[in-house]
Amino acid sequence: MTLSRTKHANRNHLPALMSKVPEEHQEPIKNMCLKMMSHDAYGQPYDWSARDFEMGAHLGRGKFGRVYLARERHSHYLVAMKVMFKEELRKGNVQRQVLREIEIQSRLKHPNILRLLTWFHDESRIYLALEIASEGELFKHLRTAPNHRFDEPRSAKYTYQVANALNYCHLNNVIHRDLKPENILLTSTDDLKLADFGWSAHTPNNKRRTLCGTLDYLPPEMVDGKSYDDTVDQWCLGILCYEFLVGNPPFESTTSDGTYDKIRRLEIRYPSHLSSGSKELIAGLLRKPGEGRITLVDVMTHPWVKTQMAKRALQLQQLERGKENKVKN
Numbered sequence: 001m002t003l004s005r006t007k008h009a010n011r012n013h014l015p016a017l018m019s020k021v022p023e024e025h026q027e028p029i030k031n032m033c034l035k036m037m038s039h040d041a042y043g044q045p046y047d048w049s050a051r052d053f054e055m056g057a058h059l060g061r062g063k064f065g066r067v068y069l070a071r072e073r074h075s076h077y078l079v080a081m082k083v084m085f086k087e088e089l090r091k092g093n094v095q096r097q098v099l100r101e102i103e104i105q106s107r108l109k110h111p112n113i114l115r116l117l118t119w120f121h122d123e124s125r126i127y128l129a130l131e132i133a134s135e136g137e138l139f140k141h142l143r144t145a146p147n148h149r150f151d152e153p154r155s156a157k158y159t160y161q162v163a164n165a166l167n168y169c170h171l172n173n174v175i176h177r178d179l180k181p182e183n184i185l186l187t188s189t190d191d192l193k194l195a196d197f198g199w200s201a202h203t204p205n206n207k208r209r210t211l212c213g214t215l216d217y218l219p220p221e222m223v224d225g226k227s228y229d230d231t232v233d234q235w236c237l238g239i240l241c242y243e244f245l246v247g248n249p250p251f252e253s254t255t256s257d258g259t260y261d262k263i264r265r266l267e268i269r270y271p272s273h274l275s276s277g278s279k280e281l282i283a284g285l286l287r288k289p290g291e292g293r294i295t296l297v298d299v300m301t302h303p304w305v306k307t308q309m310a311k312r313a314l315q316l317q318q319l320e321r322g323k324e325n326k327v328k329n
């Protein structure tokens with residue numbers, strides 16, 4: 001049976017939906033689908049509220065929000081619920097930033113972008129029901145990795161996934177503008193989810209001038225207060241890839257002025273352990289004129305990225321086999 005192009009599948013579509021699900025997962029997934037399909041919210045407008053969710057463990061805390069594991073009462077679907085107090089947002093003068101984040105993130109649907117499933121508010125709070133990324137911030141993993149850095153296979157895979165997410169953003173006229181390991185989450189399947197669209201901008205073709213983003217990741221055109229476009233994200237991807245491989249961003253300095261100077265002079269040092277392929281990629285992204293930076297599609301097809309990603313897939317297979325053997329013994 002082929003699935004007709006209706007927006008929401010119904011019970012009749014279940015056999016086709018389930019055809020690729022492994023035998024051992026058939027029963028629980030079928031039950032989950034049936035529960036979701038019988039929900040009042042399925043396929044039609046629904047006013048979600050905090051009453052629809054049971055709140056569970058605390059997952060983390062940000063400047064303006066606390067994040068909890070939460071379970072939708074009817075389907076038992078798990079989400080990460082970010083709860084923000086309106087009063088705190090007002091005091092911090094970030095209401096517009098949060099609304100922009102909600103507006104942009106709810107439109108973006110990509111495997112490497114954290115999904116905002118729904119959102120709602122009550123008198124005092126705003127709730128964001130987010131997809132779960134159970135391994136948390138990538139930053140934490142970078143800090144706990146040997147020598148505070150990732151090996152080349154891992155760095156290449158992550159660089160590919162971020163390039164893929166950014167490419168999707170740019171095709172939808174969105175610039176992220178605040179890329180850094182703190183704004184990227186990791187899932188239990190070693191996949192990245194780009195989060196934190198608080199600084200991102202919807203850009204129907206015009207160049208922008210707002211100074212935002214983190215100092216170490218600022219591109220030269222933003223340091224100099226010039227207008228900029230979506231190629232700022234390629235610069236940030238270059239910094240991110242360097243930080244993955246080296247453990248710290250390339251223009252780090254003890255003072256802000258020191259960092260600004262290094263960015264302007266493009267003063268970058270490549271440690272000897274970096275391969276020529278990775279250096280070529282980073283140098284292609286960290287070019288001063290935005291239009292000279294290699295494209296995100298070229299990042300995804302870069303020979304270093306492709307070879308190293310294949311190695312990462314093997315590493316993960318070996319890790320998986322190791323886990324299976326441990327369970328058997």
Ligand SMILES: Nc1ncnc2c1ncn2[C@@H]1O[C@H](COP(=O)(O)OP(=O)(O)OP(=O)(O)O)[C@@H](O)[C@H]1O
Binds near residue numbers: 131133135196
């Ligand atoms: N979708 C999610 N899945 C799992 N854990 C999450 C998720 N979202 C957030 N967290 C955890 O909660 C913490 C706080 O998230 P939050 O988005 O509020 O922080 P933040 O991005 O640092 O915010 P801010 O920019 O306000 O400081 C994160 O560092 C992460 O550990």
